[in-house]
Amino acid sequence: MPSAGAAALSWALLWLLAPPPALPEPLDPKKNVEQKDAVFDRTYSAWVASDTLNIYAFNHTVLRNRTEGVRVSVNVLSDHKDLPVLFVVRQKEAVVSFQVPLILRGLYQRKYAYQEVSRTLCQPQTKVEVETQHFFVDVSTLSLNASYQLRVTRVENFVLRTNEAFTFNATASQPQYFKYEFPDGVDSVIVKVTSAMAFPCSVISIQDILCPVYDLDNNVAFIGMYQTMTKKAAITVQRKDFPSNSFYVVVVVKTEDEACGGALPYYPLSKRTSPDEPMDLHNRQKMLEVMVSPAITSKAYVSSMLFCLGIFLSFYVITVLIACWENCRQHKKKGLLAAMDSPSLDTGHTHSIPDSFLGHTPYMGCGYGSFENGSSCSTEAITDSVGSADASYGYVGQEQFKRRIPSAPMRQQCIAMGERSLENVAGRPRLDSLSSVEEDDYDTLADIDYDKNVIRTKQYLCVADLARKDKRVLRKKYQIYFWNIATIAVFYALPVVQLVITYQTVVNVTGNQDICYYNFLCAHPLGNLSAFNNIISNLGYVLLGLLFLLIILQREINYNRALMRNDTRALECGIPKHFGLFYAMGTALMMEGLLSACYHVCPNYTNFQFDTSFMYMIAGLCMLKLYQKRHPDINASAYSAYACLAVVIFFSVIGVVFGKGNMVFWIVFSVMHIMATLLLSTQLYYMGRWKLDSGILRRILHVMYTDCVRQCSGPMYVDRMVLLVMGNIINWSLAAYGLLVRPNDFASYLLAIGICNLLLYFAFYIIMKLRSGERIKLIPLLCIIGTSVVWGFALFFFFQGLSTWQKTPAESREHNRDCILLDFFDDHDIWHFLSSIAMFGSFLVLLTLDDDLDCVQRDKIYVF
Template sequence: MGVAILQLQLILLVLVLLLNIQGSDAVQQFIVQKYKYGVSIKVSVNSSVEYIFEHDDTQKLWNDDPTRPDSGSPARVHVVSSEATRNNPIFITARQQKGILSWQLPVVIDDKEMDHLSRTLCPNKNYFITDSSESIQNHTIINVYTSSDIDIVFSLEINLVENFYLFTGENHATVVSPSTPQVFFYAFGDNVTRNDDNLQSVTTKTNAREKKTVVLRFDSDDDLCMLISIQNASCPIFDTENDIMFEGFYETVTRRGGITISSSRFPLGFYLVLVVKTSDEVCTGFSQNSSVAQFTNFFDFESQPYDVPIVDTRKDSNALRMKNVQILIQPSISYGEYWLATMSALIAIIIVYIIFLSGLCFYKFKPFKLEEVDHQDSATASSSDPINNENIVENNLLITSSVVQSNPQSVTNPNCNSSIISLGSPESCGKIYLNQLCTRNCKDIKRQSGLYLWHLITIAIFYGLPVIQLVITYQRVLNNSGNQDLCYYNFLCAHPVGLLSDFNHVFSNFGYVLLGALFIFFTWRKHKQFQDAVFEQSYGIPPHHGLFYAMGVALIMEGVLSASYHVCPNHSNFQFDTSFMYIMAVLCMVKIYQTRHPDINARAHSTFSMLAGAILICLFGVLYPNFYFWLFFTILHVGMCLLMTFQIYYMGQWKFNFCCCSGYKCGDICHPIYRSRCILVVIANLCNWGLAFWGLYHHSKDFATHLLYVFLMNLALHLAFYITMKVANGERPPIYTWLLLVTAMITWGGALFFFFSPSTSWALTPAESRTFNTPCKLLNFYDYHDIWHMLSAAAMFFSFMLLLTLDDDIMHKPHSKIPVF
């Protein structure tokens, strides 16, 4: 009985094992099916069935025909399934000789599901980079499987990619979406064109690995955010939003983009991969679905999104993000064109040197009668020995002292005011002359002026060296990471040289350096030519050569820092390009005011402290360019205008007094005592208020440029007023000064024209900045911003020379005959 039971148990155990084996066979059922290119297959799959698709070898392909331009094109897999879900996805695996790739459906990117995908596989045969003697399996095996217990219907179609190869000078149109990225290939070579009849000869030229450079340009008619990647000609190809940044170079693009690519970086050619982002946040800087972000940007009118469609998170939302793209590859310039462009710019500067140095030689041989004028006018001022310098200085000081003693109220409270603000100007109700405002010793004036130079040199060293270190680090990070969004280049006109990605924008700043050095030379020459203490104490404008030296050094540093900025221009370092522009504008205004007000001029430490405050304000304007900051700055701007109005109108000598002066009516304040200065301050206030409220209305993110407008506008007003008053007072600047004025106006006009034609915008996102990118405009090497660099350097040099020579006509005129205005 026990034996019978044991036998029965053994029989049952065998039956169970047999059933399990049969069930196991059912789970691991494999269905092998042939596929043909261009034929759609629709089947269902579940956890018990796995499909293996193999190519039908009886199908004849152009892939095997080397005479076709598309020979060697890869396969593209297209899978669609509306039944696959995130919990029950299907998996697709492509096995090739060069590797294995796998995907899942639905495609999930940033919590968005897409019910179809298209992927380009690695080319099995590539006549551009592969020796034709290699034995390569041309076809791919596709596996489709799932863990779902229920059937999931899907359709599969495999095609050979047409127009896979990009050719120089040909426009190529394509459509891209988040789940259907596009991949293309480009090979460097002289004869890589679609018209070639024999691709084998193309292979030979490509293998020569000639160093060439091409410019890729991308254009689109919509603002959908897209990623562009340039990858080595190797497998695998990274073509999804999550892994496209793992290889080569990449950048974000909306309507326009470009990149320069060298064969030295990709000797075997490169893959161009295009993927549309599921969200535009990276390209626009804000989230389309975030109501909080829209509330935060309520006062930021320029960046606030208007009429932006809300991105649908349903499976069919992918249809809303189909982007049409035009691709064009053009050859970059040759080394000969590099040399032509650079040498042409250098020759232009050399011509300026020759003209001004030749004019200097002509001016040097003109009959100067400095000593004669000195002796004659000094004899008039002193009845004793006309060549005794000590007596002349003593007499001049006595005359100045007597003026002050005879009218002790002239420096604190003149008798020509009846307003609630008591004057302290040394000017009487009549005309005032320079000797009344030039009581300090000439040595003190020179010492105070020299402080500008030494302060500026100190600032240049401590400011410039960290800037250079930082931008070199930026360039290294860019080269190592491949992230082209780090730097705001004009990618359609960026010519690399060595480690520099944008050599032309760095090189075009050399004009600031060379012309700044030339201006320092002219200042030194004038400084050495007129070193006569008695003459300077009594004749002409009191010299402030330290200010002129500081202006020349500032012009050189503008070139150095602008070049540093253009190594890697971005939102974080734009101040490098403008800081010394602020300094030059302020130094010029100080010099103009010092000319007729030598004793009440701003000191070096006060001037640079004010500039430090301006840089601090600019920092907050760049980091927080919202409405509230612009409101604060507008109030500050208007308040500073009122303060400077009193300072300029009363020549630095004023104070508040709430009691009216006896003998005068307070209503007389409506009648200006100094009409010329009154006109200046009224015009200046109107212009500044207009600019202040214009900035408040627009409150753009580019606050640094707005602040530069404020400085330059006030400089132009000061210079225009000074020249007008010179002419009105009968002074006649020499002909070369008028030539410098005309030349400066012409170059400033041309420079500003090109300045307002930007090719980038650091205030926007990298993708939005690329919409301003333009091709090169001059010698196939320089764009509008490069031309701005050259013309603005010339304009600043001519403006500085204008200030240096503006008062040469009164060089031999006594202080007692030089009017103050």
């Protein structure tokens, strides 16, 4: 086998012995070159052949303070598509060449031929006051004989003026571009292009003052910023991006309309000799209007951000004022009750139990957990609350505590018994370490499963029946909601931030503004961000979510203090206080703001789930919190709840990517939606006392036989049955709607399912609360009314639809509208403002809705 050196030597010898390459043939000396001086605004008709070269020499005067455009228009009359005529324009700093017929390619490499071509020449800058510039137009061809027409004209209104509209026509082979110069004191402008006709599709490009200008369909995307357009287009241009303080506005009509959502043209093959033959198009002309107006100044940015901060920081101020007012009110009530309790206990024949008997100083307000930091509580209510103490805490003599004591000896005996029992309570630490607490360690019933079946299948349940588990166990169980959502937020948000930064970088580098679906008529850039207003308007979610967390923290501190002093009302009265779900809700609200801001960095259909994922979580957590209020022992664990929400988000992603018009997907989803509704209905109706196993069908048939065939008996739990029947009707209707209509926006459809179920359950809860003889206090009532009004206005602005990623970017821009607030915020920004306030108000409703029960024994609070 020859070595590498021998092989190299062989190749060198072959190269030396090879004949020299053939020299290019010299130019034909017989080629006729005809040059003539030409003038503007005159049509030159001539013939050109393979042995001729026609040169037209033009000159024009260029002023430094005045810019005029020069436009070259040609029309080839001969039909020699395989032997086109070549036009070369030689000018200072640039050479422009094009052939006629002009061949442009569309989708699937379709070819389109244009016989009439017009091109505007770029204007090189001059450093002297007056300069005469020369340029030449060379005409040549390989055809035997080709007829053409040539005309060079000056472009009127080549320089656009601020706030003055200019109307013009353009075609695919006759693009137009104009120059704009930044006036003094203007650092940013918005270029608006409109047209009365949606098609043909066109492209708007902003390019620096360079030669050549990219003004054809196949090269317009090579430089600058560009958008496809049907009826509207708008691009915000900043002076800092253009060192020459000027730029070109280029308008190109595309050969096809597919990029703007139109159908591809159909041309029968019979009209052409072969599929590769170019198609000659006519009537693809579009009339457009361009106007350049100044954008907002830096002062508008500052004032708008201060306005945004002021709105949401005012909620902090209002919260502090309410807290101070309530604190003063409670101090006054405390002094009043102390004065009322000062008289002797021996007056009269019957006496209420004194506060010394209760083992603590009267706690002002029974409302350690209320938003207003307290509410009045009568001595009789205090007596009742003590009398309802659970036997597991060592309380005795309950009947004596529940009524007024008739005589002093009996009173002294009861006081002694109460003091001994309260010593037992005081001896038990209320806030032990949760590090090793397990639910099984405190489930000490002899036959716990039997006991659960007995209690949970009663026809009328009270909260005391479903609040039997140890508080420490439940506290740990519900704290997991917060820690899990915090972990999810970190791992979810970090890749989201990285991805949207990449999106924004791609937009800035490529200039392709079709990647992101902004409201371009109200998109104010800041730094590298293209629509800063859509991002800063999400600040309300973060600030109000943080405020909600602070309110929950204050409530928990007050509640823990009540537990530390063994306050009977904290132990035995009102809805059991568990704050883990509230912390999770506040965290979810803050994450909704962060992820919505990330989505609006570059909104499109591939990242829409960033904006909706925590909306699903908020809806799910609110329903879980409503259910937890009356069912603390049997509410879902954090692991199962987040697993279900993960399935929802999974279907959201699959639906957005593959669900558009996919019948198989909609059948699978609708079936799973109905099955999940039935399983959840069974779980809620039987309070979890059922099993999904091989005998489920047999048990269903048995129930149907005994309750419907042997005897026609009504449902045992009527209220629950009404709720579940209505829920199934709504969910089955939504499933049928999705299967029949198959909406394109699957994420919003899925969110609508969650919101409808939440509203249904919330309405049911309020109705049942009023039916049970409970009342709604002033603050939650005001929150309900105010939140409902704010939600109504928020939804009005949400449905304005300023953009939609369900359509093409050009069609989406047809929905764009100007700013409506401070010339900085649009309708969607107002939706962000109002929806964040409405969500915060909704959370306060959940927080304060049952404050009227803080002094009511749990065995007198109904479960529904």
